[in-house]
Amino acid sequence: MPEGFAFEEASQGIAAYRLAANGLQVLLLRDATAPVAAFMITYLVGSRHEPEGRTGAFHFLEHLMFKGSARFNKEAGASVFGILQRTGARVNATTSLDRTNYYEMLPVEHLPLAVEIEADRMRGALLRREDMERERTVILNELDRGENDPIRKLFHAVWSAAFTEHPYRHPVIGWRKDVEQMTPDDLRQLYDTWYRPDNATVSVIGDFDKTKTLECIRRHFEPVANPPKPLPVVCAREPAQEQARRVVVEQAGWQGAVMLAWKSPCGMDTDTDALDMLFAVLSAGKHSRLYRRLTDRGLTTSAWGTVSRFRDPGLAYVFARPAPGKTHEEVAAAIQEAVDEIRDNGVEEAELRRAANQRKAQAAFSRDGAFSAAAELSEALAAGDWKLYASMQDRLSAVSAEDAQRVARRYLVRNACTTGFYRIADGEASA
Amino acid sequence: MTVLSEAPPGKQSFVERISERRMGPCRLIALRTPIRDVVTWCGSFASAPDLGRREALLLQHLVVSMLDKGAGALDQFAIAEILETRGAELAFASDTLRIDFAGRALKEDAPEALGLAALQLREPLFPEEELPKAKDRIAASVKRSMESTAAQASRALRQRLYDAAHPNHAQSFEAQLAQLQDFSIDDVRTYHAAHFGANAFTLVVIGDMDEDALAKVVDERFASWPPRDMAPRFAATAEQRMPGSSVVTLPDKENVDVRLGHTLSIRRNADEYLPLFLANFVLGGNFSARLMQTIRDEMGLTYGIGSSLAGVSTEYGGHWQVGVTLSKEHVQRGIDETAKQLRRFVADGITSEELEEKKTTVTGSFKVGLSTTFGLAKTLLANIEQGFPLGYLDEFPEKIRRITVDEANSAIAQTFVPDALHSALAGNIREEDVRVIC
Numbered sequence: 001m002p003e004g005f006a007f008e009e010a011s012q013g014i015a016a017y018r019l020a021a022n023g024l025q026v027l028l029l030r031d032a033t034a035p036v037a038a039f040m041i042t043y044l045v046g047s048r049h050e051p052e053g054r055t056g057a058f059h060f061l062e063h064l065m066f067k068g069s070a071r072f073n074k075e076a077g078a079s080v081f082g083i084l085q086r087t088g089a090r091v092n093a094t095t096s097l098d099r100t101n102y103y104e105m106l107p108v109e110h111l112p113l114a115v116e117i118e119a120d121r122m123r124g125a126l127l128r129r130e131d132m133e134r135e136r137t138v139i140l141n142e143l144d145r146g147e148n149d150p151i152r153k154l155f156h157a158v159w160s161a162a163f164t165e166h167p168y169r170h171p172v173i174g175w176r177k178d179v180e181q182m183t184p185d186d187l188r189q190l191y192d193t194w195y196r197p198d199n200a201t202v203s204v205i206g207d208f209d210k211t212k213t214l215e216c217i218r219r220h221f222e223p224v225a226n227p228p229k230p231l232p233v234v235c236a237r238e239p240a241q242e243q244a245r246r247v248v249v250e251q252a253g254w255q256g257a258v259m260l261a262w263k264s265p266c267g268m269d270t271d272t273d274a275l276d277m278l279f280a281v282l283s284a285g286k287h288s289r290l291y292r293r294l295t296d297r298g299l300t301t302s303a304w305g306t307v308s309r310f311r312d313p314g315l316a317y318v319f320a321r322p323a324p325g326k327t328h329e330e331v332a333a334a335i336q337e338a339v340d341e342i343r344d345n346g347v348e349e350a351e352l353r354r355a356a357n358q359r360k361a362q363a364a365f366s367r368d369g370a371f372s373a374a375a376e377l378s379e380a381l382a383a384g385d386w387k388l389y390a391s392m393q394d395r396l397s398a399v400s401a402e403d404a405q406r407v408a409r410r411y412l413v414r415n416a417c418t419t420g421f422y423r424i425a426d427g428e429a430s431a
Numbered sequence: 432m433t434v435l436s437e438a439p440p441g442k443q444s445f446v447e448r449i450s451e452r453r454m455g456p457c458r459l460i461a462l463r464t465p466i467r468d469v470v471t472w473c474g475s476f477a478s479a480p481d482l483g484r485r486e487a488l489l490l491q492h493l494v495v496s497m498l499d500k501g502a503g504a505l506d507q508f509a510i511a512e513i514l515e516t517r518g519a520e521l522a523f524a525s526d527t528l529r530i531d532f533a534g535r536a537l538k539e540d541a542p543e544a545l546g547l548a549a550l551q552l553r554e555p556l557f558p559e560e561e562l563p564k565a566k567d568r569i570a571a572s573v574k575r576s577m578e579s580t581a582a583q584a585s586r587a588l589r590q591r592l593y594d595a596a597h598p599n600h601a602q603s604f605e606a607q608l609a610q611l612q613d614f615s616i617d618d619v620r621t622y623h624a625a626h627f628g629a630n631a632f633t634l635v636v637i638g639d640m641d642e643d644a645l646a647k648v649v650d651e652r653f654a655s656w657p658p659r660d661m662a663p664r665f666a667a668t669a670e671q672r673m674p675g676s677s678v679v680t681l682p683d684k685e686n687v688d689v690r691l692g693h694t695l696s697i698r699r700n701a702d703e704y705l706p707l708f709l710a711n712f713v714l715g716g717n718f719s720a721r722l723m724q725t726i727r728d729e730m731g732l733t734y735g736i737g738s739s740l741a742g743v744s745t746e747y748g749g750h751w752q753v754g755v756t757l758s759k760e761h762v763q764r765g766i767d768e769t770a771k772q773l774r775r776f777v778a779d780g781i782t783s784e785e786l787e788e789k790k791t792t793v794t795g796s797f798k799v800g801l802s803t804t805f806g807l808a809k810t811l812l813a814n815i816e817q818g819f820p821l822g823y824l825d826e827f828p829e830k831i832r833r834i835t836v837d838e839a840n841s842a843i844a845q846t847f848v849p850d851a852l853h854s855a856l857a858g859n860i861r862e863e864d865v866r867v868i869c
Contacts, residue, residue: 033466033802034798034801035798035802079719081718086791088793088795088798088799089795105799106799134730137731138731138732141756141757141761144758145686148579148683150578252683252684253578254575254577255575286508295564301568321571354515357515359518361540362518367469368804425682
């Protein structure tokens, strides 16, 4: 065992370590298929942790993390993007509801550089006022781009209607007014609270030398101290939805859309596994219920569904595009009928088997390349446990037809459904 | 992740590890990599659409979209059953002068999935009752593009730059929606009969394969596929046009997408291509390139800006394209500042330091791009389609390293002309709101 680390556990080839000095978690997965490595650091903080009136703060912070840190900045001739992209690295970051991650996918010989940069900006980000002002207009442009897209607006509208108190009701990019009013002090305070070793996990996947990599991580991250205040605990609850809700987005365009969403349990809950399989039966492939009932009958041009796996209860939803001449109401009713059919009559074993095989193949495909494994590990961490990634196949295989019907009855209930329509604004050509 | 006992990548060149077989008109390229259980393939053949006929590409797209609606003795659900019970993936796409197909499957299922691909390509049923639904799905996809300022601006630029017979021309969305309705099932069947055959047919398979089992299925299903007697029917060069501007006004779109571009006569296999590619990369190839560093990072005017050599092939010319996304209130300044950067780039060229930085970027990202089975398969196929030898995969990094700053600056001076740039804008903006002078 390299100095400074405690081995925690291993599963499916992934080994978990903890840096004794500050509690940083490290996950290693060796993959010698190509001479590259993915380095990803996941902070367990996202829009769920934003105070009221500061929506979009962690996304804003993510942008500023590229504006420079103590050692890596433009003035020093070593901007984060410049120095990493010089190696051919694919570099970026994403902010989500429960987590923020930063990643580098690069030739393995440059892995130490990624370690060094992420360690430096964990507590050393500059977060300068002038950088913030320049980046604010960049983010407002990103927000405008999103607002151009009626489907994105529909998703925001449905999540905002389905959640009345929980911060999942806010878009990750934030509401425009909050982004316009965000101050450097706001970001500094959130950065100092949440960006710290004991709230972060480093994942390394690729063709690396284990001992050298752990030593490199220790050398750069060990000096990074946690702030004196302990990590706050954020408890966010959403009251039970007792009545169906409906929301309409109207915007110029050419093709409408329908979305039906129901509350789903936490990502770690085994009921989410059952819903996951149920939604595969409902919407994956031509044998799915939605394809046969909607698309093959010419009611929709496409229909699909998915279940969120977040820290707190989220949404399971179906999205569909009405075919020409078909109304939103017809499509919503047909989706509801497909769901009711499963609730009343359950699913067939053959359907579940097909879904399980699809997931088995998907799991193999997801290990094709270091980045996809890193990204899935990050989502598992956000949901509550990295081992969710390693155990997913077993969890899904354990779902029975009875489980699928039980969760349909428990969660896919009409009173807890939020329906969203994207309608073409008057005066425009329509579907 | 379990690793198989393969020769470690990097110890041998790609060309030493690749196997090549000829099976009738099919060229099968295979490369085993130490991924467990996964096999990925990419294939293509020349379809030679007659680009003199405006509707040819749309009809080709419709034909391809119906390949999964039944083949041989299998209806669409029987095909889906084979794929879905195995979690295998198979997709077909119309790529202008070629038809592409790609897929992946677990090792044991790959031969059957590939055999199914052959059946769908060679013996599609084209059931008449599926035609209206296929048209609706294509119309839906066209309408989604109509809602995108990026798609609208890119399309408008291509319409400015190319005649209809050029492969990079883009038909208007409205014309596509109108023409779509005119196609009959006979049109679909006739097009398939005339254009689907083993012309310049290549199949690249990568991953944890049983090579003999795959070769057997390719031999059985593809080797007897006859080529068609077809000659290329397209305009390889674009006629030079006076620069001008197009504005697509889209209500409710506060973000405006801008495209600037002019045509290029250079071909992908010209000696000057890679110096030009690298020079353009300095301008707008990634986040640390000049355009992102100035227009986004220093001025905060945009979320994204970049430049590319678009649509250049060994068979026909393409265009230099600069794309930028701008909030409405920053459109004029964003365009003006972008134009300044373009003029500076062309007038002063690039420095040795910039060139050396981008060389390591391009060679490093090339290595990263080849780290998945799909990345490898796609790159190998693209090289073959361009007429490059298999060894090009090994030679590319060295070709990049050898480029000198004089070659790059000479390519800039000979090729890029800011005064010749056309512009296309899409968003909630009118022609009189903006002045584009590069």
